[in-house]
Amino acid sequence: MTAAPGSLTPAERPPVQKAPWTHQRTLGVVLLCIWAALALAVAAFMVESWNPTLFERYAPRYMSGLWITIQLVVLSVIFGALLSIPIAYGRMSENRFLSALAYAYVYFFRGTPLLAQTFLIYYGLGSFRPELQAIGLWSFFRDAWNCALFAFTLNTAAYQAEILRGAIGSVGRGQWEAASALGIPKLLAIRKIIIPQAMIVALRPYGNEVILMIKGSAIVAIITVFDLMGETRRAYSQTFDFQTYIWAALIYLALVELLRNLIDLIEKRITRHLKR
Amino acid sequence: MRISRRVALALPAAFLAFTLGAANAQGMKVKIGTEGAYPPFNNLTSDGKLEGFDIDIARALCEEMKAECEFVTQDWDGIIPALQAGKFDAIIASMSINEDRKKEVDFTDKYYNTPPAIVVPKDSDIKGVTKEDLAGKTIGAQGSTTHSTYAEKTFTDSDVKLYPTSEEYKLDIINGRLDAVIDDVVVLDEFLKTDDGACCKIAGTLTPIEEIYGPGIGIAVRKGDNDLREKLNAAIKAIRENGKYKEINEKHFSFDVYGD
Known part of the structure; x- marks a missing residue:
């Protein structure tokens, strides 16, 4: 192939403009340097305060705490997802009684702190022991772990129901109408047509909800379940060493980062028909 | 203009510093x-x-x-x-x-x-306050305290649960989630005097270990x-x-x- 006559040679390219040092740019670079210095300071602190005996003593505890956190979040998000289906159905129902009931549920659980809900379920229900024993529920509520799982499930179900309702609402009416015009049964239409489209909208909010649950679960130590944060506080109260908290922060960060990547993967998978 | 503004700012600052200093000297x-x-x-x-x-x-x-x-x-x-x-x-x-x-x-x-003590429900089968007496039982304590350290070191055959404040372990011994709680004898004695404390009794006091409890x-x-x-x-x-x-x-x- 020969170059066409009159084509531009590299020497004739317009000169590259140097980006001017505007105020914004200077500020951006300075801020970036501050962040980098902070990250370096934390890293230096961790290296300098590295203490093998401390690590030996607390690493297994952190791991057991992390395992508790993961179990609690995974189980409560799954149970919450199941519970959110009837609630979302209630919220979208034309039956006024059902819709009011679902509205009240969501209103209460989104409007009050998770801390208060957990406290009330554990200590509050604890004071009704004779009544709970009479109906055979005490053996469930006696255990702190069950109470934590129960409270977290109820809480996340309210949020997930709203995510689900919003996502289903975002699928155009035309989709429902087309499905029914083709004679597709309603349940099949929901499963094969509505939900796959709704999930694209719902995925990011679901991801947010799981991340919030991971961090929200840090309150569970008030009812004696020692999760990652509980173990951190215990380690700190015995060592008075701030690196205990930095370790916890790094573990939470890693957990959230892992989850973020997982959600990116899922998004790629469920939106593959939109890619060219 | 510029200088005079600086002077104008400096004067009250100096005055403030002076009065604060004076107040400090008066009382701690x-x-x-x-x-x-x-x-x-x-x-x-x-x-x-x-x-x-x-x-x-x-x-x-x-x-x-x-x-x-x-x-x-x-x-x-x-x-x-x-x-x-x-x-x-x-x-x-x-x-x-x-x-x-x-x-x-x-x-x-x-x-x-004052010495630490153990409180149990009135109908408890716990006879004493040794490790053996409390084996297999659930013991409550306030976290980050000498009592919790003592309980975790001594009662290794028991399940030690840690609470944020003394209020919460009291709730849990009243409703029966706990078989025993450990705390200062005076604190527990005060609790037993309240209406809620009617559930429980002192099982015994413990000899404080110098290493954990100090002087x-x-x-x-x-x-x-x-x-x-x-x-x-x-x-x-x-x-x-x-x-x-x-x-x-x-x-x-x-x-x-x-x-x-």
């Missing part, structure tokens, strides 16, 4: 950190005022030092870091003088010393704050001698809490 100001959830030593009344043995002792010490004192309530978990961060100057909150804490803060001499309860100050520590020590000595301590002791308890 001490901020005292306490928990406010540990009756009968320090707790909040229903209208939000601090009361208890620690609080009365603190007031007497301040009076003795001719200092102006201000109380700050702070969660137990974070009370030592808050002292180090300068949120207050001294912790008067029934804190045991032990080796772990001595690495972080300095302590005054003790101002009381007793002291006042914590920041490391190297010798001036305040010595003033507090002198004040403790003074109220012991002038009868003020005895008066406060008798107001709260029917027995001597100072120990020997």
Whole structure:
């Protein structure tokens, strides 16, 4: 192939403009340097305060705490997802009684702190022991772990129901109408047509909800379940060493980062028909 | 123009600095950190005022030092870091003088010393307070305390549950989730006197291990704050001698809490 006559040679390219040092740019670079210095300071602190005996003593505890956190979040998000289906159905129902009931549920659980809900379920229900024993529920509520799982499930179900309702609402009416015009049964239409489209909208909010649950679960130590944060506080109260908290922060960060990547993967998978 | 503005700013600043300095010289100001959830030593009344043995002792010490004192309530978990961060100057909150804490803060001499005890429900089958007596049982304690350290080290065959404050383990022994709780005998005795405490009885007192409990309860100050520590020590000595301590002791308890 020969170059066409009159084509531009590299020497004739317009000169590259140097980006001017505007105020914004200077500020951006300075801020970036501050962040980098902070990250370096934390890293230096961790290296300098590295203490093998401390690590030996607390690493297994952190791991057991992390395992508790993961179990609690995974189980409560799954149970919450199941519970959110009837609630979302209630919220979208034309039956006024059902819709009011679902509205009240969501209103209460989104409007009050998770801390208060957990406290009330554990200590509050604890004071009704004779009544709970009479109906055979005490053996469930006696255990702190069950109470934590129960409270977290109820809480996340309210949020997930709203995510689900919003996502289903975002699928155009035309989709429902087309499905029914083709004679597709309603349940099949929901499963094969509505939900796959709704999930694209719902995925990011679901991801947010799981991340919030991971961090929200840090309150569970008030009812004696020692999760990652509980173990951190215990380690700190015995060592008075701030690196205990930095370790916890790094573990939470890693957990959230892992989850973020997982959600990116899922998004790629469920939106593959939109890619060219 | 520019200079005169600077002068205009500097003048009131200098005046402020001068008056503040003068106020400082007049009387010492001490901020005292306490928990406010540990009756009968320090707790909040229903209208939000601090009361208890620690609080009365603190007031007497301040009076003795001719200092102006201000109380700050702070969660137990974070009370030592808050002292180090300068949120207050001294912790008067029934804190045991032990080796772990001595690495972080300095302590005054003790101002009381009472033994730990174990409380169980009235219908409990727990006979004593040894490791064997409590094997397989669930024991409650407040986290980050000498009592929780003692329980975790001693009752290794039991399930030790840690609570944020003494209020929560009380709830759980009343409703039967706990088989026993460990705390200071005076705190537990006070609890048994309340309506809620009718559920329970004292199973026995424990001999404090010096290594965990130290010589007793002291006042914590920041490391190297010798001036305040010595003033507090002198004040403790003074109220012991002038009868003020005895008066406060008798107001709260029917027995001597100072120990020997």
